[in-house]
Amino acid sequence: MSTGVYMQMLLLRQAFYIFQEVGRSLKRNSLLNFAAVGTTAISLFVLGVGMLLVINTNEIAKTIESDIEIMVYMKQNLAEEDALALEPVIGRISGVKETTFIPRDEALKSLVKQLGGGDELDENVGEQNPLPDAIKVKISDPHEVNTIAAEIEDLPGVESVRYGGQDFVKKLFSLTNWVRIVGLLLITLLGLCGIFLIATTTRLTIFARRREINIMKYVGATDWFVRWPFLLEGIILGFFGALLAVVVLYFSYGALIAKIQETITFLPLVSSTEVLLRIFEGLLVVGIVMGAVGSTISVRRYLRV
Amino acid sequence: MISFFNVSKVYPNGVKALQGVSLQIEKGEFVFIVGPSGAGKSTLIKLIFREELPTKGQIYISGRSILRMKRRDVPHLRRQIGMVFQDFRLLPDRTIYENVAFAMQVVGARRSEIKKRVPEVLKMVGLGKRMDNYPPQLSGGEQQRTAIARALVNKPSTIIADEPTGNLDIDTSWEIMECFQEINDQGTTIIIATHAKEIVDSMRQRVIALESGKIVRDEHRGVYANAIT
Numbered sequence: 001m002s003t004g005v006y007m008q009m010l011l012l013r014q015a016f017y018i019f020q021e022v023g024r025s026l027k028r029n030s031l032l033n034f035a036a037v038g039t040t041a042i043s044l045f046v047l048g049v050g051m052l053l054v055i056n057t058n059e060i061a062k063t064i065e066s067d068i069e070i071m072v073y074m075k076q077n078l079a080e081e082d083a084l085a086l087e088p089v090i091g092r093i094s095g096v097k098e099t100t101f102i103p104r105d106e107a108l109k110s111l112v113k114q115l116g117g118g119d120e121l122d123e124n125v126g127e128q129n130p131l132p133d134a135i136k137v138k139i140s141d142p143h144e145v146n147t148i149a150a151e152i153e154d155l156p157g158v159e160s161v162r163y164g165g166q167d168f169v170k171k172l173f174s175l176t177n178w179v180r181i182v183g184l185l186l187i188t189l190l191g192l193c194g195i196f197l198i199a200t201t202t203r204l205t206i207f208a209r210r211r212e213i214n215i216m217k218y219v220g221a222t223d224w225f226v227r228w229p230f231l232l233e234g235i236i237l238g239f240f241g242a243l244l245a246v247v248v249l250y251f252s253y254g255a256l257i258a259k260i261q262e263t264i265t266f267l268p269l270v271s272s273t274e275v276l277l278r279i280f281e282g283l284l285v286v287g288i289v290m291g292a293v294g295s296t297i298s299v300r301r302y303l304r305v
Numbered sequence: 306m307i308s309f310f311n312v313s314k315v316y317p318n319g320v321k322a323l324q325g326v327s328l329q330i331e332k333g334e335f336v337f338i339v340g341p342s343g344a345g346k347s348t349l350i351k352l353i354f355r356e357e358l359p360t361k362g363q364i365y366i367s368g369r370s371i372l373r374m375k376r377r378d379v380p381h382l383r384r385q386i387g388m389v390f391q392d393f394r395l396l397p398d399r400t401i402y403e404n405v406a407f408a409m410q411v412v413g414a415r416r417s418e419i420k421k422r423v424p425e426v427l428k429m430v431g432l433g434k435r436m437d438n439y440p441p442q443l444s445g446g447e448q449q450r451t452a453i454a455r456a457l458v459n460k461p462s463t464i465i466a467d468e469p470t471g472n473l474d475i476d477t478s479w480e481i482m483e484c485f486q487e488i489n490d491q492g493t494t495i496i497i498a499t500h501a502k503e504i505v506d507s508m509r510q511r512v513i514a515l516e517s518g519k520i521v522r523d524e525h526r527g528v529y530a531n532a533i534t
Contacts, residue, residue, distance in 0.1 A: 219408040220383035
């Protein structure tokens with residue numbers, strides 16, 4: 001029989017005993033357990049809020065970026081054929097996804113329409129259209145917008161280029177970065193607090209049971225047999241902390257989203273259950289790991305007999 | 306079989322607990338380790354049990370070197386050795402039965418096995434009728450017999466007792482020693498560190514006398530101290 005299989009059999013046989021021990025100790029230190037679960041919950045809640053914030057800003061930034069386009073205005077005196085000839089030239093610039101030629105007449109029409117003027121206005125300006133021919137350029141990578149625009153501007157016949165959204169996206173990204181850094185600091189701090197409290201909880205349990213552990217070691221218990229109940233206790237504490245965080249996060253985020261989308265309907269907020277589930281899964285895993293780390297720290301010292 | 310070859314133990318605080326100790330204990334022997342406090346009795350026991358490692362020398366337990374043993378193999382060494390302490394080390398919130406069963410649970414014995422073996426061992430030490438009592442309800446002698454039952458339950462090849470009668474009156478001490486004698490008669494090696502002079506003198510077993518970390522006497526059918534001194 002391999003050691004692994006043997007260990008599994010032992011564990012099965014002893015599982016009942018181990019769970020009994022865990023239940024006993026969880027009951028014994030209820031106040032401290034509460035504190036450990038609470039701290040873990042708070043730290044994971046902050047982690048969750050941070051993750052949602054980052055994901056949402058990313059989403060918003062992506063939406064805005066995909067809308068970034070460069071408007072290329074031709075010189076007034078450029079003939080339409082020459083302007084048209086420029087379109088494939090721009091199209092060949094690397095990073096350019098799509099080009100649309102907008103003749104000056106059409107531009108005028110849409111401008112007139114936007115201004116809400118009727119045929120009157122159209123007729124009045126008809127012969128002296130002040131607008132140039134233009135080419136609308138869509139690009140594949142918003143980060144290259146500067147270089148592409150500069151390249152286009154250098155082409156003969158181009159009067160000016162204009163593009164928007166860039167500044168806003170930059171600000172948004174710096175905000176996301178800031179959220180990431182502050183969030184990471186906060187999460188690390190709170191995470192350490194959670195681990196510390198779980199370690200303290202298990203330490204108390206271990207202290208209450210040091211006689212037992214001592215006897216266990218003397219009758220030949222393996223380290224893992226001694227460790228399991230405490231590890232499990234830590235994992236359970238971490239799990240419940242994470243669960244609490246997830247539940248609170250789920251309901252508060254749901255309410256917040258509903259509220260925001262009532263007022264700002266166009267904001268592309270993440271509300272797909274798939275993404276939320278992945279975040280919640282992550283939080284649960286982090287909680288469990290925190291619990292395991294906390295209790296392992298405490299047990300280690302007592303195993304040296 | 307237990308063999309010590311020129312074993313020394315110096316604790317980190319500089320105390321020389323053992324100096325150049327060599328000895329051999331055969332399977333099935335009954336050995337008293339005697340000597341004044343601080344002579345190194347407890348250290349000797351801790352070395353057999355691999356609670357401590359020697360600073361110098363080599364120790365073999367049934368052919369295996371204690372020094373070369375991996376940490377994860379230590380539990381298996383300890384399962385071959387039953388320990389009995391002066392302060393009994395029972396769990397007060399568990400019955401006598403549970404205290405003994407605990408030792409079997411720890412090593413992963415089957416439940417059916419535990420149910421069969423625990424009453425058997427408790428009867429052997431004369432506690433068949435007290436299985437459902439808690440340790441505080443028992444006399445010192447009964448508690449120590451519970452501890453012996455616990456040491457015995459996993460069928461170790463050796464039982465080591467550190468001052469097993471230190472907390473007991475002389476009559477009870479005799480009962481305990483008789484208990485050890487019975488176990489020894491069935492082939493289990495018994496090693497007892499003790500101060501109980503009368504008992505050692507009348508049992509006429511092998512006596513290893515330690516003094517300031519050295520073996521000063523090792524006699525079969527010996528007594529606690531030489532008549533001359």
